[in-house]
Amino acid sequence: MDDLQVRDYCVQCKKPVTDCAKHEHQIRHSVLADDVMLGIVDRLYDLGIATVMAICTFNRTGSAPDINHPGIIIQLSEQVTYEMLGELPAGWAYGWKDGKVFSLDFNDWCTYIDISEAMTRINAVVGEFEAYLDTRDAEGTRAIMLLTAD
């Protein structure tokens, strides 16, 4: 299986940016994202949470290069001092840096030898997180973002 395709995605047009020079929207509306992450990127944007990067990782480095350890890193474009989504689903955590939420991270507790199993797992985790985001209150989350962003 090929590695995932990572590309610039515009949250305003909701499609990949093919030519930056000609693109009508500003760079701050573009996200470096894996295709599988676009549903999450769109939902976060609709909640007022802008992202700069949303990628999957399989952590194959180190002593066990054949073992896939699925993970997701979603880096926020605005750091806030408050856990704006409340309690996250199992496996997810807020990434803190200098007292502010810097990212939303998923780390699997399972490992997979077969990359396609790891990818199936990522797809399931993404689907669950999308469903979780659909339960969030957009008005309330936007208000928190406005109040607690720098």
Ligand SMILES: [Zn+2]
């Ligand atoms: Zn655009």
